[in-house]
Amino acid sequence: MTAPTPDKPQASLAFVLLLSVLVVATCGLIYELLAGTLASYLLGDSVTQFSTVIGAYLFAMGVGSWLSRYVKGDELSIFVRVEVLIALLGGWSAAALFLLFPLVSDFRLALYGLVLAIGAMVGLEIPLLIRILQHRFAFRELVSNVLTFDYVGALVASVLFPLLLVPQLGLIRTGFVFGLANISVAIALLLILPRSRRNAADLAAALLVTASLIAGLFLAERLQRWSEVAFYQEPVIYARSTPYQRMVLTRRSGDIRLYLNGNLQFSSRDEYRYHEALVWPVLGRVANPAQVLVLGGGDGLAAREILRDRRVQRVTLVDLDPEMTRLFRDTPQLAALNGHALASPRVSVHNADAFRWVKEARGQYDAVIVDFPDPTEFSLGKLYTEHFYREVARLLAPGGVMTVQSTSPLIAPRSFWTVATTLEAAGLSARGYHAYVPSFGEWGFTMAAHGAIPPLAALPPGLRFLTPQSEPLLYQFPPDMARRPTPVNRLDNQALVRSFAEEWGPYEG
Amino acid sequence: MKADRRGVLAGGSALAAAALLPPGCASSPPFPGALSGPDMARGHRLRDGRFPAPDGPAEERVGIAIAGGGIAGLAAGWRLLEAGFTDWVLYELEDEAGGNARSGRNAVSAYPLGAHYLPVPNREARALHQMLDQFGMVTGRDAAGAPRFDPTQLCADLEERLLWRGKWQEGLYPAAGLSADDQRQRDRFFAEMAHFRTLTGADGRPAFASPMAYSSRDPALIALDRQSFAAWLAQQGYTSPPLLAHLRYASRDDYGSELDAISAWAGLHYFAARRGWAADGQGDSELTWPEGNGRLAALLRNSVKGHIRTASPVFAARADGAGAVLDRWDQQAGRAIRTRADLAVLAMPHFVARRIAPALGAAPAFSYSPWVVANVTVNRLPRGPGVPLAWDNVSAGSESLGYVVATHQTSSAGNGPSVLTWYLPLSRETPKAARELLQSRSLSEWQGIVRNDLLTMNPDLDGAIDRIDLWRWGHAMIRPTPGFLNDPARRAAQSLKPPLLLAHSDLSGLSLFEEAHYRGVAAAEAALRALGHSFTSLL
Numbered sequence A: 001m002t003a004p005t006p007d008k009p010q011a012s013l014a015f016v017l018l019l020s021v022l023v024v025a026t027c028g029l030i031y032e033l034l035a036g037t038l039a040s041y042l043l044g045d046s047v048t049q050f051s052t053v054i055g056a057y058l059f060a061m062g063v064g065s066w067l068s069r070y071v072k073g074d075e076l077s078i079f080v081r082v083e084v085l086i087a088l089l090g091g092w093s094a095a096a097l098f099l100l101f102p103l104v105s106d107f108r109l110a111l112y113g114l115v116l117a118i119g120a121m122v123g124l125e126i127p128l129l130i131r132i133l134q135h136r137f138a139f140r141e142l143v144s145n146v147l148t149f150d151y152v153g154a155l156v157a158s159v160l161f162p163l164l165l166v167p168q169l170g171l172i173r174t175g176f177v178f179g180l181a182n183i184s185v186a187i188a189l190l191l192i193l194p195r196s197r198r199n200a201a202d203l204a205a206a207l208l209v210t211a212s213l214i215a216g217l218f219l220a221e222r223l224q225r226w227s228e229v230a231f232y233q234e235p236v237i238y239a240r241s242t243p244y245q246r247m248v249l250t251r252r253s254g255d256i257r258l259y260l261n262g263n264l265q266f267s268s269r270d271e272y273r274y275h276e277a278l279v280w281p282v283l284g285r286v287a288n289p290a291q292v293l294v295l296g297g298g299d300g301l302a303a304r305e306i307l308r309d310r311r312v313q314r315v316t317l318v319d320l321d322p323e324m325t326r327l328f329r330d331t332p333q334l335a336a337l338n339g340h341a342l343a344s345p346r347v348s349v350h351n352a353d354a355f356r357w358v359k360e361a362r363g364q365y366d367a368v369i370v371d372f373p374d375p376t377e378f379s380l381g382k383l384y385t386e387h388f389y390r391e392v393a394r395l396l397a398p399g400g401v402m403t404v405q406s407t408s409p410l411i412a413p414r415s416f417w418t419v420a421t422t423l424e425a426a427g428l429s430a431r432g433y434h435a436y437v438p439s440f441g442e443w444g445f446t447m448a449a450h451g452a453i454p455p456l457a458a459l460p461p462g463l464r465f466l467t468p469q470s471e472p473l474l475y476q477f478p479p480d481m482a483r484r485p486t487p488v489n490r491l492d493n494q495a496l497v498r499s500f501a502e503e504w505g506p507y508e509g
Numbered sequence B: 001m002k003a004d005r006r007g008v009l010a011g012g013s014a015l016a017a018a019a020l021l022p023p024g025c026a027s028s029p030p031f032p033g034a035l036s037g038p039d040m041a042r043g044h045r046l047r048d049g050r051f052p053a054p055d056g057p058a059e060e061r062v063g064i065a066i067a068g069g070g071i072a073g074l075a076a077g078w079r080l081l082e083a084g085f086t087d088w089v090l091y092e093l094e095d096e097a098g099g100n101a102r103s104g105r106n107a108v109s110a111y112p113l114g115a116h117y118l119p120v121p122n123r124e125a126r127a128l129h130q131m132l133d134q135f136g137m138v139t140g141r142d143a144a145g146a147p148r149f150d151p152t153q154l155c156a157d158l159e160e161r162l163l164w165r166g167k168w169q170e171g172l173y174p175a176a177g178l179s180a181d182d183q184r185q186r187d188r189f190f191a192e193m194a195h196f197r198t199l200t201g202a203d204g205r206p207a208f209a210s211p212m213a214y215s216s217r218d219p220a221l222i223a224l225d226r227q228s229f230a231a232w233l234a235q236q237g238y239t240s241p242p243l244l245a246h247l248r249y250a251s252r253d254d255y256g257s258e259l260d261a262i263s264a265w266a267g268l269h270y271f272a273a274r275r276g277w278a279a280d281g282q283g284d285s286e287l288t289w290p291e292g293n294g295r296l297a298a299l300l301r302n303s304v305k306g307h308i309r310t311a312s313p314v315f316a317a318r319a320d321g322a323g324a325v326l327d328r329w330d331q332q333a334g335r336a337i338r339t340r341a342d343l344a345v346l347a348m349p350h351f352v353a354r355r356i357a358p359a360l361g362a363a364p365a366f367s368y369s370p371w372v373v374a375n376v377t378v379n380r381l382p383r384g385p386g387v388p389l390a391w392d393n394v395s396a397g398s399e400s401l402g403y404v405v406a407t408h409q410t411s412s413a414g415n416g417p418s419v420l421t422w423y424l425p426l427s428r429e430t431p432k433a434a435r436e437l438l439q440s441r442s443l444s445e446w447q448g449i450v451r452n453d454l455l456t457m458n459p460d461l462d463g464a465i466d467r468i469d470l471w472r473w474g475h476a477m478i479r480p481t482p483g484f485l486n487d488p489a490r491r492a493a494q495s496l497k498p499p500l501l502l503a504h505s506d507l508s509g510l511s512l513f514e515e516a517h518y519r520g521v522a523a524a525e526a527a528l529r530a531l532g533h534s535f536t537s538l539l
């Protein structure tokens, strides 16, 4: 074994090395801050997240320093490799964590794995640098120089991070920018080294990592969009893809929100407005709502309202997605929202495609609540067609009343009134109404019955939104939401999906 | 300009051909599935004349014997029963009647094996309208008497999408990246077709009608039959590559043939004959079902129950005195049986009819394009950039015609398992070479081709394919080659006199449900007339 030749760095190399202490120290702290911020953002409870991430990170640095004793050979080229690796891991860390969060089953494992890996690498840096520089400086000077640059770097990082980086660049871009800083140290060292000690593979690896970081920087915008976590304004507490949809639950200070395929379904703050408006104008008009059919509404919130009516003997709830009804039945926090409606013996849940279910279904229902996601796709659009309403009408008892969630009459007035036109084409009489739900805006429903729509008989006491005095106001439409002529939505024209896309398009950008 | 167009077409098809090459040995593992098609053993035995003649005199006597249970044969039987004539039997070679309109089924869905839709028929297709009404497909009528079709049996929106320049768009005509000249030519072409659609000939009949027998015989229009569609297009100055690619798609979709293999009359018929008669703007729509025209075949079979004898290839037919004699092979009994009928209707492809009834003459055979149909069972629905899944999904860059989705009408789930029916007419080669190709490829080779083509269109289907079943149609579609309208052999076949009559879409030269139905009804009415049975014509 040949002993490695001790480094005799030229002046420029020494200077670059000291400068690199500053850079790597800054980068190291930035990665730590990124991980801590991300963890508290994604997992909530910032004090715990920050202190465990920082603890894990410092511990891993200790491990790295300890491991440095086993590093033998050409210290400078090993240092370069460590830099390349840190640049890759640290640079991509924020993007990777965002992207991974909804995908992996145990996010903590991914988070701490990454924190430990980066920490250990960063822990290697300073001992290696000290060894490289030991021939250039006296020991006293060396320790002073290195630690000074190290702490200055920490200060730079901790000031830049909250004041400039997060607000200006965002977490994902910040990661890439500092990855690039890391990699430029590696490249600078490789270029200064005499040709004989330069390893072509190292240079190639460094250039590849540079390219990936630059690409990441430019794609950050898109990564942000892919990473749905960044898409939601609130911390995500649950995310899952079922065969039918992407379910995401978020929570911010007690407000739980459900998104299906990125579309808000409810906010626990104001859903009572939506669900009271969905249910009570109907139940308040039916003489004896013994049998109630709910199509959609797998969150159980409409069922909760319906169950408050003691006259109701049975609620038949048809929702496509078993995962949805299971989640809202078995998760304590969510079941609390719907008052454990889905576990009630008065509720029977059918997980089926409502389009097929109504075709086979027999029986008569005194009230039908149709609460489907907005007609954003042709498949969903079928649930708003004349044909579908004819099938539902067949299930609606004489004297029964139904209602249909009908999107926003303010943003999409043509779409909103298309529902009424279509219900009428199916032989029913229809009447639009609307309510203000802060998290949705102005929202619309369409009531329908076989004959004339009966007057409101009564509302139960204790509703938070509707009273017999305020209910009639729901039916008043100012000119910007007023009824207008629309086509009938049919299976073979899907007029609603088309007008919905036109009317909502400008709002979604 | 010319070189340009050829460049684009050739470039596109080189790519397409590459996509359709069988994958190398190191390809993915083959999928479960079967390689099937019309019964080859019976077909070859027929071709080679290897059925023994029945011994002894005729064992059966019947008023009318129909040989062949495709749509034409079934429609003939349906027409006979409509007229109250019950003394008839239908012999079918296969184990099930339906012909090219047969269907399959698995745990996920029913699916077509061949024909998959029927455009809302024109008003002149009276017999067909009556049948659809009888089959419960009409839910009402508007003030003018136009039928209102059951919406669940019409193709649901979105009907068609095209993968064009990496993105799915609505409709089958490229919408983006057209030059000013492309747009001009497109607009000129469709304006010209709109003109032909309303044009009437000197004889007062529509220039192009469906069924085609109602079309004008005006010599100026018939003259269009003398040249190929490709030649006509060139003559009219249609050179736009996207336009020609679209027309090629149409020609392969309806006739299984290239633009230079079909007559201009047939090419124009595709675009100018449709005037669907229905209420509520349904006239432009198609009737379709998960099992495609298998639904119509099943309803027809059901309406003539008790008259069909399956697994009974007819291998000889001749006039005998005032009546007809048919020899058939009874697969179940394992012997030949002779039937004497007052009249026989041969409702089989013309190349078979000529073989079993030498009296029809040895005129040069009609020519047929071979097709491959794959039913691909997937555990989730395809997606892709741009507009979402449609019923019919076509890629501008592929040699296949894309796929239709069996569950398109029946589900609102937006996902879940389904069956995709994938179509490929082998139109590039001569029919003979194509049939050899059809036979030479193994199940796993075809599966590889289908898989590669599907994954090129929909990379998102990777891992979603559960099985691929192949169906080979050796003589799938009659080709309306230039001159077919006035082809003496076809004229002779159309005007055959009792006791032997013909009924098949081949007589129209257009392989379409409306044509098969018309030919069946026409033969039945000719038979009733010959037998002196009174009826009111539906034609």
Ligand SMILES: Cc1cc2nc3c(=O)[nH]c(=O)nc-3n(C[C@H](O)[C@H](O)[C@H](O)COP(=O)(O)OP(=O)(O)OC[C@H]3O[C@@H](n4cnc5c(N)ncnc54)[C@H](O)[C@@H]3O)c2cc1C
Pocket (backbone or CB within 6 Å): B046, B067, B068, B069, B070, B071, B072, B073, B091, B092, B093, B094, B097, B098, B099, B100, B101, B113, B114, B115, B116, B117, B118, B312, B313, B314, B315, B347, B348, B349, B352, B356, B371, B373, B473, B476, B477, B503, B504, B505, B506, B511, B512, B513, B514, B516
């Ligand atoms: C892949 C494919 C896709 C198609 N898609 C469409 C479509 O979407 N829409 C459309 O309108 N058309 C379509 N077609 C055209 C289709 O051929 C016609 O619509 C129609 O089904 C033809 O009916 P036919 O009765 O004329 O002929 P065939 O279907 O050919 O029927 C002939 C019958 O005779 C039987 N037979 C043959 N020889 C004998 C014998 N010796 N003895 C007894 N029986 C015999 C055969 O088994 C068969 O059942 C398609 C065809 C194919 C192959």
